[in-house]
Amino acid sequence: MTDGPIHLNLFTMNSVEHVSPGSWRAESDQSSRYTDREYWTEIARTAERGGFDAVFFADVRGMYDVYGDDRETAVRRAIQTPANDPQQLVSAMAEVTETLGFAITRSTTYTHPYQLAREFSTLDHITNGRIALNVVTSYLESAGENLGLSGRMDKQTRYDRADEFMDVCYALWEDSWEDGAVVRDGDEGTYTDPDKVAPIDFEGEFFSVPGPHGCEPSPQRTPVIYQAGSSDRGREFAAANAEAVFVSQPTESGVREYMTDLKQRAGRLGRDPESLQFFLGVVPIVGETSDAAQQKYDNYKSNVDIEGTLALLSGFLDMDLSELDPDQQIDHIETDAIQGTMNAFTQSAPDRDWTVREVAEFSGLGSTSPVIVGTPETVADELQRWHRDVGVHGFNLKEIVRPGTLTDFVDLVIPELRERGLVRESPTGSTLREHLSGDGNPRLRADHPSR
Numbered sequence: 001m002t003d004g005p006i007h008l009n010l011f012t013m014n015s016v017e018h019v020s021p022g023s024w025r026a027e028s029d030q031s032s033r034y035t036d037r038e039y040w041t042e043i044a045r046t047a048e049r050g051g052f053d054a055v056f057f058a059d060v061r062g063m064y065d066v067y068g069d070d071r072e073t074a075v076r077r078a079i080q081t082p083a084n085d086p087q088q089l090v091s092a093m094a095e096v097t098e099t100l101g102f103a104i105t106r107s108t109t110y111t112h113p114y115q116l117a118r119e120f121s122t123l124d125h126i127t128n129g130r131i132a133l134n135v136v137t138s139y140l141e142s143a144g145e146n147l148g149l150s151g152r153m154d155k156q157t158r159y160d161r162a163d164e165f166m167d168v169c170y171a172l173w174e175d176s177w178e179d180g181a182v183v184r185d186g187d188e189g190t191y192t193d194p195d196k197v198a199p200i201d202f203e204g205e206f207f208s209v210p211g212p213h214g215c216e217p218s219p220q221r222t223p224v225i226y227q228a229g230s231s232d233r234g235r236e237f238a239a240a241n242a243e244a245v246f247v248s249q250p251t252e253s254g255v256r257e258y259m260t261d262l263k264q265r266a267g268r269l270g271r272d273p274e275s276l277q278f279f280l281g282v283v284p285i286v287g288e289t290s291d292a293a294q295q296k297y298d299n300y301k302s303n304v305d306i307e308g309t310l311a312l313l314s315g316f317l318d319m320d321l322s323e324l325d326p327d328q329q330i331d332h333i334e335t336d337a338i339q340g341t342m343n344a345f346t347q348s349a350p351d352r353d354w355t356v357r358e359v360a361e362f363s364g365l366g367s368t369s370p371v372i373v374g375t376p377e378t379v380a381d382e383l384q385r386w387h388r389d390v391g392v393h394g395f396n397l398k399e400i401v402r403p404g405t406l407t408d409f410v411d412l413v414i415p416e417l418r419e420r421g422l423v424r425e426s427p428t429g430s431t432l433r434e435h436l437s438g439d440g441n442p443r444l445r446a447d448h449p450s451r
C-alpha cells in the first residue's frame, strides 16, 4: 500500500519499434516520424500536458541477431532497428517544456565513466535538473563486437564493472567540486576557487580516473538513478544504486516478490527501503466505451508480428527461439542476458506453464507487462489498485501505437486520475528528483550508499 501521487514515465525509444513489434503497421501509427525533431517535441508537450514526470528512453547497442543466428528478421521487421541516439533529443524536448524530466539509458559496459559523467552534468545543467540516468549493463553480444571487444562480458564482470563505473561517477559528481567553488569574483579575477576543486584519484580494476571533474556542479549533481536489474547480481546493483526501479513483470505475485526483495536488499545496505520508487511497466489500451477499447485491442492484436516478437525475445533471453517447437514449454534458465524477461514467464507465474507461442503472443503488446484494456474508469481503477494495494509508486507507460498510446492516455485517463486526486496537480520543486520524492531535496539522499 502506498500513499502519495501516482508518478508517470512514458517508456519509449528513439526508433520505429520498441516493445510492440509490428505495431508500426497500424493505420494511426506515426512511428516512422522518430527521425523528426518535431515528433519528439510534440511527445514532450503531450507528456508535460499530462503531468508526466519523465520521458524514459530505452536504448540498445548492437542488433537482435540471436533469432535464427541472423539479424535478417530484426532488420526486416524493425526490431529496435533502426534506432537513433536518444540523448541528442533532450535539448529540443527540454526547450518546449518546463517540468518534464528525461531518463536516458546508458550502458556501463560500453562507455567510460569520466565521459558519461561529463555528458550527464551537461544535460542536467541545460535542463535545470531534469535528468535521470537509467543504468544498464547491456545484453546483446553484437554490441560489444562493434566496439572492438571480443563480445559481451559475462554478467558478473559486467556488474563488477558497473559497480566501479558508478563509484567513479559519484566521486566526480558529488565529491570533486565543493558547493561554492564557483565564486565569479571579477575584482580578484577568480572565477573558481581552486582550493574547492579536488581530484578523485580513483584507481580500480577497470578504471583509473584522477579527476577532477571538468564540470561545475549541476542542479542535481548526480542525475536521478533509474535501474532494472533482475538477476541476483542485478538486484544487488539496483539496491545499491537505484532511486527509481523499473519493474516489468506481468503478475502481481512477480511484482510483489521483486519489490519486497529489493527493499530488503536496500535496507541491508543502510537505505530507507521506502525511499526506492517502483515503476511498473503497463500497457494501457483505452477507449471511451468498453467496446471502443476492445476494438482497439483487437486491432492492435491483429498487427502483432509474432516472428518479430520472437526475434526481440531471443535477444532479451539470449536464446534462439527459432530452434524451439512453438508448442514447447519455456523452462526456467539463468540467462546471461535479461533475467527479468525469463522470470516473467517462469518464476513470476508459477501456476502456469507458458509455451513459446503463448509467450510470443503475449509479449507482442509491450513485452512482459500487464495490458489494461477498457474505459478511462476501468484503466484508472486498475492503476489505482496497483498503486494503493500493491504499492507501486508509478507506471512506465509502454506504447503500442505512437503517439496514440500516449495521447489516448493523456486525453482520457489523466482527467479521470486527476478527478480522483491520484496524480499531482503541479510539480514539487524544480528538479526531477524533487518531483519524484516530493521532499524538496534536489540532491541524492544522505542514506544513498554513494554518500
Ligand SMILES: Cc1cc2nc3c(=O)[nH]c(=O)nc-3n(C[C@H](O)[C@H](O)[C@H](O)COP(=O)(O)O)c2cc1C
Pocket: 057, 058, 059, 060, 061, 105, 107, 135, 136, 137, 138, 139, 228, 229, 230, 231, 232, 233, 234, 235, 246, 247, 248, 336, 337, 338, 339, 340, 341
Ligand atoms: C524492464 C527492463 C528494461 C531494460 N531496458 C534496457 C534498455 O533499455 N537497454 C539495455 O541495454 N538494457 C536494458 N535492460 C537490461 C538490464 O538493465 C540489464 O543490463 C540486463 O537485464 C542484465 O541484468 P539482469 O539480468 O540483472 O537484469 C532492461 C532490463 C529490464 C528488466
